[in-house]
Amino acid sequence: MRELTLRSVILGGLLTLLFTAANVYLGLKVGLTFATSIPAAVISMAILRLLRGGTILENNIVQTIASAAGTLSAIIFVLPGLVILGYWQGFPFVTTAAVCATGGILGVMFSVPLRRALVTGSDLPYPEGMAAAEVLRIGSAEGSGAAENQQGLRTIIVTSLASAGISLLIAMKLMVGEIAKYIRVGAGATGAATSLSYALLGVGHLVGLSVGMAMLTGIVITWLGLVPYFSQGVAGDDVVAIANGVFRAKARFIGAGTIGVAAIWTLLKIIGPIISGIRSALAANAARGSGETLPLAERDLPIKQVALVILATMIPIAFLLWQFIAGGPLAVHSGVLIATTVVYILLAGVVIASVCGYMAGLIGASNSPISGVGILAVVGVSLMMLAFIGRGSDVTTTEAMVAYALFATAIVFGIATISNDNLQDLKTGQVVGATPWRQQVALVIGVGFGSLAIPGVLDLLNNAFGFAGAPGAREQALAAPQALLISALAKGVLGGDLEWPLLGLGAVIGVVIIAIDELLGRARKLRLPPLGVGMGVYLPMSLTLLIVVGSVIGTRYDAWAERQPDPETAKRFGVLAATGLIVGESLFGVAFAGIVAATGKDAPLAVVGAGFEPIALWGGLAMFAGLVWWIYRLTRRASR
Structure with a gap:
């Protein structure tokens, strides 16, 4: 064959x-x-x-x-x-x-x-x-x-075209690409923001509800806790600058500490099976070296050639x-x-x-x-x-x-x-x-x-x-x-100037989240992956909020799929639709980058001015939501 x-x-x-x-x-x-x-x-x-x-x-x-x-x-x-x-x-x-x-x-x-x-x-x-x-x-x-x-x-193809089409409307300024609102909290500030991105929605569908809820937890920790706390008494009248400045200078390093602890914990949990796996691999290689004949479906690259390639590299x-x-x-x-x-x-x-x-x-x-x-x-x-x-x-x-x-x-x-x-x-x-x-x-x-x-x-x-x-x-x-x-x-x-106190605070948050995640695992409840929480703290809300929304939509779609005569096929079509949303926007982003580089303009496709922004906001929101509904409706039909 x-x-x-x-x-x-x-x-x-x-x-x-x-x-x-x-x-x-x-x-x-x-x-x-x-x-x-x-x-x-x-x-x-x-x-x-x-x-x-x-x-x-x-x-x-x-x-x-x-x-x-x-x-x-x-x-x-x-x-x-x-x-x-x-x-x-x-x-x-x-x-x-x-x-x-x-x-x-x-x-x-x-x-x-x-x-x-x-x-x-x-x-x-x-x-x-x-x-x-x-x-x-x-x-x-x-x-x-x-x-x-x-x-x-x-x-x-259809979901890719829909995603690229929305990206094109945003590039033409006929739709807004991001919605944000910042407010005062006492003497500090906080805010909320989201991108109108089908790629983020597709990512949310693929990573699932557990990761989505972990990211939401990170968002809450950052924007309802860390940013309001660290921004108290910061000088200035620009609430946007204050909130984003504190996020970049403080919250991100705390998120780095959480991610680091979560990564170490993940590796420690699997070190035992990894050692066992390496021992099994060495035993299998020894058996092959003794002249054992293997079927075609079990023949790897010869280990001597592998070693030579490694050394040559x-x-x-x-x-x-x-x-x-x-x-x-x-x-x-x-x-x-x-x-x-x-x-x-x-x-x-x-x-x-x-x-x-x-x-x-x-x-x-x-x-x-x-x-x-x-x-x-x-x-x-x-x-x-x-x-x-x-x-x-x-x-x-x-x-x-x-x-x-x-x-x-x-x-x-x-x-x-x-x-x-x-x-x-x-x-x-x-x-x-x-x-x-x-x-x-x-x-x-x-x-x-x-x-x-x-x-x-x-x-x-x-x-x-x-x-x-x-x-x-x-x-x-x-x-x-x-x-x-x-x-x-x-x-x-x-x-020698690492922000150790902020990293330490992030590490403490990571330890607490790890403990909660382990308790949820023992209770067989929805897990809260510590790395997901760390990413929710570290990344801007404009990049994570729609991932959370996508995880909820994807979970609801999968629940519908479970009720179908062939649940696995229905779920696969959901994965394909989500992938199309990612691919369409991403490829348009690369193509748009080429246009920006060629023209030297930040908005080379814009066809309207700032006065169109109210329509771009509300009309864009309606179109974004309506197209999401249509895409998933179409995907359900296709899976049948």
């Missing part, structure tokens, strides 16, 4: 451009990315059915390539920090692509030995991998399966590190820095691949606390630098150390993002009978495609909008929340 074919590679590469651009935009806007396996599988099946002769294994290769590339886009949680610091003015194509490629390839290689232990030899649920396998099996069938696949593709990594510090204040320490960083990447890579692979199997790649891994990685690199070369003697040296910490973390983060996705794809392959080594080759190909796509999209968005916190950032700058947080932590650790 056809599997790793030329056309599957080409189609996977084309889908890579689509989903990588969408994920880069969404990640920089709101700090979240979405799983691309299911929409990639649906699109692939529809296209290969037209070309004739497509097989379920060929479609699996397409979704594997597109999924790996889309997941690699999470590298934007770190790399924009170099622009935010002012160390980079843009994203040099070769360097950025090489960072993505080396980290991604290591992520694939480190996760190869874990397949038997964490996929075939465990009872981890792999929610997204199992869902993608089910989509492939149904869509590859003739008759009703083919009809469902075509209907699913139409759902993605250290050479370009060492060169990238040397090139990054050459001619700068850290050049005198280049030998010790490069040697210790390469060892750190090797050791951290093994642990991170295991952690992220297990987390993806347990709760899904989309829900894994991948940003928490980035936080721990940058702190680890920063402490390593302090141990071997000490604190910077001047501002220039300190800035160079912070930049180097971010650059090294970006490579480690590439390992994390790919290993967070690999085992999910390999689970899909196991269910549909794919050959593991062919999938692993496809994952490497996906990393290559993603590495070529990411630098250009990053540069385009940087030139058009910029990033919040960067020198000369525009009003519509993308939030880049994780990059801003990780760069701030690196600056604090290496510069």
Whole structure:
């Protein structure tokens, strides 16, 4: 049966451009990315059915390539920090692509030995991998399966067009993009805000009610507690400036403390199963080395080749590190820095691949606390630098150390993002009978495609909008929340001016939330994921409130789906509709960035002036809500 074919590679590469651009935009806007396996599988099946002769294994290769590339886009949680610091003015194509490629390839290689232990030899649920396998099996069938696949593709297209259409109206100023209201609270201030964003609504549907309620808890803690408290007595008459200033200067660092504690707790909870999984992987490799004959569906890339690739990848990594510090204040320490960083990447890579692979199997790649891994990685690199070369003697040296910490973390983060996705794809392959080594080759190909796509999209968005916190950032700058947080932590650790009291308060809040979440778990009630609460504290309300709304809408849709004759099919159509909402707005955002960059104007598509704003507000609200109702009504019909 056809599997790793030329056309599957080409189609996977084309889908890579689509989903990588969408994920880069969404990640920089709101700090979240979405799983691309299911929409990639649906699109692939529809296209290969037209070309004739497509097989379920060929479609699996397409979704594997597109999924790996889309997941690699999470590298934007770190790399924009170099622009935010002012160390980079843009994203040099070769360097950025090489960072993505080396980290991604290591992520694939480190996760190869874990397949038997964490996929075939465990009872981890792999929610997204199992869902993608089910989509492939149904869509590859003739008759009703083919009809469902075509209907699913139409759902993605229609919701994408609706989402892009709303974004176009906002760009034309015919609708407002954000609604906000700020008020006085005693001698302080607070406020409420939301974006009219279908992408955020779709994210809410996908993450579910538990994460949505956790984010709502974070919103309440911040805007009904932290901001009013810390703004008491702040001088000034501009209530908007006071509330947002306190949020950026105080609440965000508290949120960082909550996220850090939640990330550490998550890792501690799963360390036992991870150690067990690694032992099983080593035992499986020993059995294969003794001459045991394995069926085709159990053949991984040979472990010796995997080891050689890992060691060979250290050479370009060492060169990238040397090139990054050459001619700068850290050049005198280049030998010790490069040697210790390469060892750190090797050791951290093994642990991170295991952690992220297990987390993806347990709760899904989309829900894994991948940003928490980035936080721990940058702190680890920063402490390593302090141990071997000490604190910077001047501002220039300190800035160079912070930049180097971010650059090294970006490579480690590439390992994390790919290993967070690999085992999910390999689970899909196991269910549909794919050959593991062919999938692993496809994952490497996906990393290559993603590495070529990411630098250009990053540069385009940087030139058009910029990033919040960067020198000369525009009003519509993308939030880049994780990059801003990780760069701030690196600056604090290496510069010695970390806001420890605020981080400590956030850590206390995190401990309390962890205790509440554990009690809810024992009582079998709706959980309150600590990382979700931390994100609710850390992110602006304009980016989180609609995620909460989307989680409620998605939960109500799923409740309706449970009453249908085929609940799983109905739920899948809800996932496809939500994905379309994300893809449509995200791709329009990338296209709009190109228009902004080409024209040099902040609002090149505006057709009305400020006098139209009342109509844009109330009319836009009505249209936004009405279209949401129509989209879900249409999705219900399609699922039947």
